Amino acid sequence: MSGERFATPKAPLGTAARGLKAAAGGGRLVVVSNRLADPRKPAAGGLAVAVGEALATSGGLWFGWSGKTADDGAPSGHLQVQHAGKVTLATLDLSRDDLAAYYDGYSNRVLWPVFHYRLDLAQFDDGHFEGYQRVNRLFAQKLLPLLRADDVIWVHDYHLIPLAAELRALGCEQRIGFFLHIPLPPPLILAAIPAHEWLIRSLFAYDLVGLQSQADVAHFTRYVQDEAGAEDLGRDHLRAFSRQVCVRAFPIGIDVEEFSALADTAESIDTRDTLREQYAKRQLLVGVDRLDYSKGIPQRLRAFGRLLANYPENRNSATLIQVATPTREGVGAYDDIRTQLELLAGRINGDYGELDWMPVRYIHRTLARKRLPGLYRAGRVALVTPLRDGMNLVAKEYVAAQDPADPGVLVLSRFTGAAEQLREALLVNPYDTGGTAEMIQRALRMSHQERVERHRALMQRVREFDVHWWRKAFLTALAEAQRAG
Numbered sequence: 023m024s025g026e027r028f029a030t031p032k033a034p035l036g037t038a039a040r041g042l043k044a045a046a047g048g049g050r051l052v053v054v055s056n057r058l059a060d061p062r063k064p065a066a067g068g069l070a071v072a073v074g075e076a077l078a079t080s081g082g083l084w085f086g087w088s089g090k091t092a093d094d095g096a097p098s099g100h101l102q103v104q105h106a107g108k109v110t111l112a113t114l115d116l117s118r119d120d121l122a123a124y125y126d127g128y129s130n131r132v133l134w135p136v137f138h139y140r141l142d143l144a145q146f147d148d149g150h151f152e153g154y155q156r157v158n159r160l161f162a163q164k165l166l167p168l169l170r171a172d173d174v175i176w177v178h179d180y181h182l183i184p185l186a187a188e189l190r191a192l193g194c195e196q197r198i199g200f201f202l203h204i205p206l207p208p209p210l211i212l213a214a215i216p217a218h219e220w221l222i223r224s225l226f227a228y229d230l231v232g233l234q235s236q237a238d239v240a241h242f243t244r245y246v247q248d249e250a251g252a253e254d255l256g257r258d259h260l261r262a263f264s265r266q267v268c269v270r271a272f273p274i275g276i277d278v279e280e281f282s283a284l285a286d287t288a289e290s291i292d293t294r295d296t297l298r299e300q301y302a303k304r305q306l307l308v309g310v311d312r313l314d315y316s317k318g319i320p321q322r323l324r325a326f327g328r329l330l331a332n333y334p335e336n337r338n339s340a341t342l343i344q345v346a347t348p349t350r351e352g353v354g355a356y357d358d359i360r361t362q363l364e365l366l367a368g369r370i371n372g373d374y375g376e377l378d379w380m381p382v383r384y385i386h387r388t389l390a391r392k393r394l395p396g397l398y399r400a401g402r403v404a405l406v407t408p409l410r411d412g413m414n415l416v417a418k419e420y421v422a423a424q425d426p427a428d429p430g431v432l433v434l435s436r437f438t439g440a441a442e443q444l445r446e447a448l449l450v451n452p453y454d455t456g457g458t459a460e461m462i463q464r465a466l467r468m469s470h471q472e473r474v475e476r477h478r479a480l481m482q483r484v485r486e487f488d489v490h491w492w493r494k495a496f497l498t499a500l501a502e503a504q505r506a507g
């Protein structure tokens with residue numbers, strides 16, 4: 023099953039062109055995801071750009087939740103259809119109860135924590151599970167009449183695992199692929215979810231299941247072999263539950279060109295210059311995340327505190343700017359992590375701050391996307407230290423934003439999908455506070471030559487396996503996946 027498929031780009035890229043033709047020849051692309059982004063808006067980011075581009079090239083349909091709840095007491099199901107060039111955007115309103123069960127409940131209190139190995143944070147509730155099934159069924163019912171016979175359907179992420187099974191139950195025979203943006207945990211963690219077998223069986227209704235890393239593929243394979251006696255059919259195809267599916271790693275990348283263009287904007291240049299001026303005599307470290315417990319931000323702050331304790335030469339110098347975008351507020355675990363971070367940042371600043379220097383600048387807001395490359399460029403070191411992450415695009419964006427002649431250093435958790443590709447980063451175990459502090463010290467002291475060499479290797483990989491490669495590789499594999507017979 024495994025093998026370093028994405029480490030040998032020539033083959034997938036070669037077949038990608040053929041596959042794209044096949045996909046295009048096979049008809050219209052239909053993308054289904056929980057949320058949509060208007061592909062015409064540049065602020066949407068890499069994934070929206072890539073998906074939007076694929077849709078705009080061949081013409082297509084993007085289907086998902088509208089982001090709105092139905093008026094008080096109204097049921098789910100109001101469908102709105104808009105046209106943006108060759109792309110049709112079809113969005114569905116959900117009732118408050120359905121949204122609470124499907125999204126806040128099952129998706130974000132069961133699937134997100136368990137798939138990130140956090141059984142301690144999972145809340146199993148039968149009502150949430152029923153809501154998840156109900157909304158997926160509704161998505162299928164509303165999508166089906168919009169489909170054409172030769173459509174190719176690409177479903178995204180954990181909110182919609184059973185969508186293909188629901189579509190098949192309604193008679194849908196089109197090719198359907200699924201991409202999971204988050205990790206797939208080892209079998210015994212997955213098995214803690216009461217409906218684990220149903221979830222994995224649902225994935226066999228797809229023709230192709232794409233995962234972020236080889237580790238995820240290995241977990242999936244072991245699960246279906248151990249729990250369902252799956253047969254390995256070769257060429258990444260597995261047979262179980264009387265169906266077959268192709269399962270393969272497609273590590274998602276960034277849109278390097280789009281990101282370079284962002285780096286040239288006035289906002290980005292202004293951010294970089296202002297920070298460089300302010301911190302001319304100091305060394306800047308940056309962290310950029312959604313405020314999520316999977317991102318390891320408290321562990322990162324502890325390691326930074328340890329750096330200041332163990333290597334005093336960094337006092338009055340090393341400064342960490344941590345931007346953490348608010349996310350999923352109201353879910354208990356997210357409120358807890360916010361409090362924890364404020365305490366930690368306050369403690370480090372209290373212990374080490376000076377009249378004219380604070381070691382941690384913690385910003386609990388979204389940073390305008392146009393300012394990101396400037397922040398990355400100003401950072402001598404990036405701290406990307408999730409406890410578990412499907413891929414982590416911040417790591418790739420940081421690499422892409424660097425000046426190749428004087429690049430910064432990426433400190434990267436070994437528990438990210440990105441670590442399988444970005445081997446030349448300084449890899450850390452974020453649970454090991456002392457070890458991480460030591461690695462940050464190494465990053466701050468790294469010679470110019472070593473920085474340049476590591477960056478060159480990283481940049482090559484980021485460029486080669488960009489978001490366009492990802493999209494083409496996935497659609498090619500979907501076009502070529504052998505249908506169940």
Ligand code: ADQ
Binds near residue numbers: 347414
């Ligand atoms: P996320 O968990 O959201 O995505 P990540 O890949 O790190 O994680 O970031 C996605 C995007 O959000 C990046 O473009 C980044 O720049 C932006 N972003 C993050 N924090 C920000 C902030 N504070 N301010 C502004 N922008 C910010 C999920 C999975 C990941 C996987 C992606 C894509 O959890 O593992 O890499 O999907 O598949």
